[in-house]
Amino acid sequence: FVILNWRAVCGQCRACLRGRPWYCFNTHNAKQKMTLTDGTELSPALGIGAFAEKTLVAAGQCTKVDPAVSPAVAGLLGCGVMAGIGAAINTGNVGRGDSVAVIGCGGVGDAAIAGAYLAGAARIIAVDIDDRKLSTARTMGATHTVNSKETDPVEAIRELTGGFGADVVIDAVGRPETYKQAF
Structure with missing residues (x-):
């Protein structure tokens, strides 16, 4: 297929x-x-x-x-994995030691977290409103998690990066609110 x-x-x-x-x-x-x-x-x-x-x-x-490949696994290649890993490695150009924040921990966001991990990012901050997704994000390589329903994500990311903000921010949600937070 x-x-x-x-x-x-x-x-x-x-x-x-x-x-x-x-x-x-x-x-x-x-x-x-x-x-x-x-x-x-x-x-x-x-x-x-x-x-x-x-x-x-x-x-x-x-x-x-x-x-022989499971359709559930292969289906991720069509969009989620390509978009997420591509955002981290290709577009975001994440490198060794970088700090990365990923807003939204669905399929694309988790793939971006995995891409940042593969690229050698030192700090990978996963942001979502669902604790289950944040738990999964840790298994993909997130070093820190922020539940943005409970905590201001911009302030939390600044705090986790010594006040600087992340070197690379990937918005895997695509809503105006998250787009503004990314900037």
């Missing part, structure tokens, strides 16, 4: 040729438009038609996966 990737990079632009495909802005989607049987044109979510039973995609949006 295959996993659908929401971006099929071009491989030809400046970013791709420099080995940084996560910055590619010439990504490909299927050339043929998806339509209903009556001809009504559809707009596939993320270019792949998420949650659809059938979809049209560009070949580069497909990654072949061994059928």
Whole structure:
């Protein structure tokens, strides 16, 4: 079976040729438009038609996966792991000794925590409103947790970083409130 990737990079632009495909802005989607049987044109979510039973995609949006792999595990590769680890390692450029705060500890946030851990971050602060998610974040590499329902996360992060704030902040929630907190 295959996993659908929401971006099929071009491989030809400046970013791709420099080995940084996560910055590619010439990504490909299927050339043929998806339509209903009556001809009504559809707009596939993320270019792949998420949650659809059938979809049209560009070949580069497909990654072949061994059928023996559990679908629950393989499904994470399509978005959560790629987005989270990519945010930490590629976009955030987390390095050894950095302090990192991750706001939101779902699939993407936990992958960002794992990415920061793999990159050698010294302090990884997980922020969420759910203590169960914060507990899981510790198993992914978080060194500190902040329940933002009970504590101001900005103040807590400043306190945990000697008043400086984190070197890298990853917002894995995407709400205006968390975006502002990240900055």
